[in-house]
Amino acid sequence: MTTKRLLLVMAACTLARASAQQAPPAPAAAVAVAVDPDLKLEGASPEQADLIQRAKAELDRVLDSDDFRKAIERATFEGRRLRLANGDIQEPDNAEILKIILEGRERQTQADNKMTLDVRLRELRRGTVGSTRLGSVGKITTSYWFVNRCVEGNDPYSMAGHLAHEWMHKAGFTHYPDNSARGDVPYEVGQIVRKLARDEQTAKNKALGLSAEYDRLPGYLLDEAEDEVID
Ligand SMILES: [Zn+2]
Secondary structure: OOHHHHHHHHHHHHHHHHHHHHOOOOOOOOOOOEEOOOOOEEOOOHHHHHHHHHHHHHHHHHHOOHHHHHHHHHOOOOEOOEEOOOOOEEOOOHHHHHHHHHOOOOOOOOOOOEEOOOEEEEOOOOOEEEEEEOOOOOOEEEEHHHHHHHHHOOOHHHHHHHHHHHHHHHOOEOOOOOOOOOOEHHHHHHHHHHHHHHHHHHHHHHHHOOOOHHHHOOOOOOOOOEEEEEO
């Protein structure tokens, strides 16, 4: 090898080493979750169906955002109980919770990057937003009173939060010690989705000089209402 070529090889090695040192940490595996486009809806009027489709679009957008990932990574969950199919309880950390969401991993499915959200509307007692069978691949039940309030309030954001909350039950996350618990994984994920969806709309309206119509919504929708998880 000539001296010149040797120098070139050495230079190349130096460059390679420098770039290896400066390289940012490898990004997490590319995962992109989306709401299953085949959203099935049962018992919905055209207005209710339209609201739920808008909520689905909001949820899709939030799930795809860096803000969502950061919010889940930083979230303080007051409960993180995940019940596995064999009955064992795990308490996954924030990174694992985010991974389950981004992989679209319902308890009974493998990672398919799809959130399956079959929704049926039912009459539930006032105060009960919805119910989901824990770890189920079946339907999410949403109450008529809740969807009607969202329609009246032009509020797909609370519905998006509700859908995310119920999906966490499909993934196996439960309320503990009972359904009156707050601040756990399903509640926090629901609130994060709702807040990010609303923030985005606030920013858009502000940029357009529009009034924030949704800010006049009754703010209680997810804050005061309960949901039921059926074990
Ligand atoms: Zn719940």
